Amino acid sequence: MDKRVIGIVVTLVSWAIGVIYLLPFLWMIGTSFKPIGEWGLPSLIPESPTLRNYLEVLITGGIYGVRGHFPPIVRYLFNSIVVSLSVAILTSLLGSLTAYGILRYRAGGTFFANWILSLRMIPPVVILYPLVVLTKVLGLYNSLGGLVFVYPVITLPIVTWFMIGAFKSVPRETEEAAMLDGCTPFQVFIMIALPQASIGLATSAIFAFLFSWSEFLIPLLLAPSESAMPLTAFAGYFSNQYGILWGPLSAAAVIISLPVIVVAIGIQKYLVRGLTLGFIR
Amino acid sequence: MVPVNRGLQFIIPAVIYLTILVIYPTVYLYYMIFNSLNPLFDVTPRFTGLQNIYTLAQDPDAAYSIMAMLLLTGITVPLQLALGSLLAILFTSPHLRGRLLLRSIMLIPLSIPAVIVGLNWKMIFFTYGPLNTFLSTVGLEPQPWLSAPFGNTFNTFFVLAVLDIWQWTPFVTLAVAAGIESIPPYIQEAAALDGASRLQVIRHIVFPLSKTVIIIVLLFRLIDSLKIFDIIYMLTFGGPGNLTTTLPFYIYKVGFTLTAAKADIGYASLLAVILLLISTFLVLLVLTRVLNVRKVVWE
Numbered sequence: 001m002d003k004r005v006i007g008i009v010v011t012l013v014s015w016a017i018g019v020i021y022l023l024p025f026l027w028m029i030g031t032s033f034k035p036i037g038e039w040g041l042p043s044l045i046p047e048s049p050t051l052r053n054y055l056e057v058l059i060t061g062g063i064y065g066v067r068g069h070f071p072p073i074v075r076y077l078f079n080s081i082v083v084s085l086s087v088a089i090l091t092s093l094l095g096s097l098t099a100y101g102i103l104r105y106r107a108g109g110t111f112f113a114n115w116i117l118s119l120r121m122i123p124p125v126v127i128l129y130p131l132v133v134l135t136k137v138l139g140l141y142n143s144l145g146g147l148v149f150v151y152p153v154i155t156l157p158i159v160t161w162f163m164i165g166a167f168k169s170v171p172r173e174t175e176e177a178a179m180l181d182g183c184t185p186f187q188v189f190i191m192i193a194l195p196q197a198s199i200g201l202a203t204s205a206i207f208a209f210l211f212s213w214s215e216f217l218i219p220l221l222l223a224p225s226e227s228a229m230p231l232t233a234f235a236g237y238f239s240n241q242y243g244i245l246w247g248p249l250s251a252a253a254v255i256i257s258l259p260v261i262v263v264a265i266g267i268q269k270y271l272v273r274g275l276t277l278g279f280i281r
Numbered sequence: 282m283v284p285v286n287r288g289l290q291f292i293i294p295a296v297i298y299l300t301i302l303v304i305y306p307t308v309y310l311y312y313m314i315f316n317s318l319n320p321l322f323d324v325t326p327r328f329t330g331l332q333n334i335y336t337l338a339q340d341p342d343a344a345y346s347i348m349a350m351l352l353l354t355g356i357t358v359p360l361q362l363a364l365g366s367l368l369a370i371l372f373t374s375p376h377l378r379g380r381l382l383l384r385s386i387m388l389i390p391l392s393i394p395a396v397i398v399g400l401n402w403k404m405i406f407f408t409y410g411p412l413n414t415f416l417s418t419v420g421l422e423p424q425p426w427l428s429a430p431f432g433n434t435f436n437t438f439f440v441l442a443v444l445d446i447w448q449w450t451p452f453v454t455l456a457v458a459a460g461i462e463s464i465p466p467y468i469q470e471a472a473a474l475d476g477a478s479r480l481q482v483i484r485h486i487v488f489p490l491s492k493t494v495i496i497i498v499l500l501f502r503l504i505d506s507l508k509i510f511d512i513i514y515m516l517t518f519g520g521p522g523n524l525t526t527t528l529p530f531y532i533y534k535v536g537f538t539l540t541a542a543k544a545d546i547g548y549a550s551l552l553a554v555i556l557l558l559i560s561t562f563l564v565l566l567v568l569t570r571v572l573n574v575r576k577v578v579w580e
Binding site: 127272 | 287288289290291292294295296298299301302303305306307309310313368371372374376377378379383384385386387388389390391392393394395396397399400401402403404405407409410411412414415418447451452455456459460463494497498501504507508510511514515518529532533536537546549550553554556557560561564578579
């Protein structure tokens with residue numbers, strides 16, 4: 001067959017699939033700019049575009065009579081940002097420490113490495129009730145601190161295994177030289193290994209951020225009120241309560257999604273590696 | 282060789298942290314199996330011995346939820362692997378125009394929170410939503426996508442399966458594409474010089490060399506597909522009836538809502554242990570055969 005024909009067919013088929021992936025999200029962006037009468041229509045571009053949905057969602061809140069009402073989401077957005085950033089910092093530090101111990105010193109042996117990996121497998125719903133009890137005992141239930149405390153159950157295995165891969169590409173020789181010069185293992189870790197793995201560290205922090213940002217089930221039960229509930233739980237909860245307020249809901253969804261899409265495209269090169277904990281590079 | 286105990290200082294913080302965060306909850310979970318705790322009436326757990334196991338033996342909903350979970354996994358994961366691998370071949374083709382942009386688009390369902398994917402499709406599938414409006418404009422029959430029981434042309438269980446396939450196929454595609462691209466190009470070029478067609482190269486070179494990648498992808502898809510919760514919560518809340526109540530969602534219903542007939546946290550804990558056993562079994566089945574952690578990390 002002619003090379004050009006193959007090229008056209010491959011490109012057309014691929015882009016047809018690309019459209020299937022783009023369309024739903026484009027429709028939601030469109031809906032976020034639609035006034036109330038147009039919400040259910042399949043059109044991608046609003047006939048009379050409006051910023052009202054964003055205004056209500058971010059600043060004033062909205063009252064729609066019998067359809068329901070909602071507060072502005074600023075507080076929930078704030079909760080999401082604070083929790084995700086804290087978890088990113090906490091887990092990337094703890095995770096790289098652990099990864100370094102596993103890789104360079106075989107600390108804990110195969111069992112420990114395996115065990116950390118197996119945590120990736122636990123469905124959160126399984127340990128949810130014990131976590132509710134635990135956070136209540138520690139006085140962290142329904143608080144931002146509680147979420148920061150609990151999320152590493154999801155993010156720590158990911159970061160640890162990602163950092164094992166990152167430290168592997170750091171040459172051992174410089175570390176050994178520093179050791180001969182009288183540095184303690186911990187000094188070598190802080191001053192030699194970590195700076196050389198800084199790109200890996202930053203990427204793993206971003207992964208921890210992305211996973212925390214998307215978490216839904218844990219905050220749904222651990223942070224049921226405004227003071228700690230993140231944006232995802234808010235969106236889920238309110239769409240089930242007042243499912244028909246699509247304009248504001250779409251606006252909120254776009255606000256939640258756009259930052260993470262941008263971040264994900266930014267770390268595209270490492271995305272597969274991160275999602276597979278470094279097994280596929 | 283450095284003595285092992287010098288490395289302990291690096292892992293002790295994580296060990297202490299995870300003991301509180303994981304080991305304590307796990308122990309508590311097993312303790313709760315032998316207790317009963319109604320979320321509405323009880324304050325402290327009551328010891329009931331093996332009562333929960335009797336309840337389980339007589340609970341058809343539990344058996345159904347396990348089957349529904351395995352069916353969902355059994356439909357979606359193989360299809361994701363097949364479709365994803367095909368797309369990866371397409372996406373690594375040298376003839377493709379706009380590859381980078383296309384790959385960025387494929388990141389959308391992976392990067393936005395699953396709740397938002399659920400919200401997005403909930404609106405699209407809504408009875409008076411854009412999909413049905415579109416269908417009736419082009420003269421097709423609107424469907425009750427999210428409330429159709431078995432027997433309907435499109436029943437909700439399969440709508441959910443299609444959605445999960447849509448959401449996670451890009452992950453397989455990107456991972457397999459990364460695997461294909463890590464095969465040194467000269468191997469493929471050499472084969473092409475020897476007169477092998479593109480399909481022969483894929484069949485005899487690309488596929489065997491991507492085997493490990495595909496198995497790793499299978500492992501992660503298996504793990505995550507046994508966790509599916511967010512999109513069920515958003516789209517169907519386990520309904521219509523309990524058609525889409527898979528085991529993770531049934532645990533949530535029994536333990537945290539009053540919608541299940543047997544709302545009880547002790548009973549939910551027993552179901553949770555069963556979920557843990559099933560996923561451990563399935564994952565070990567794949568893991569022990571392919572991934573040797575000792576080899577991956579230290580060699």
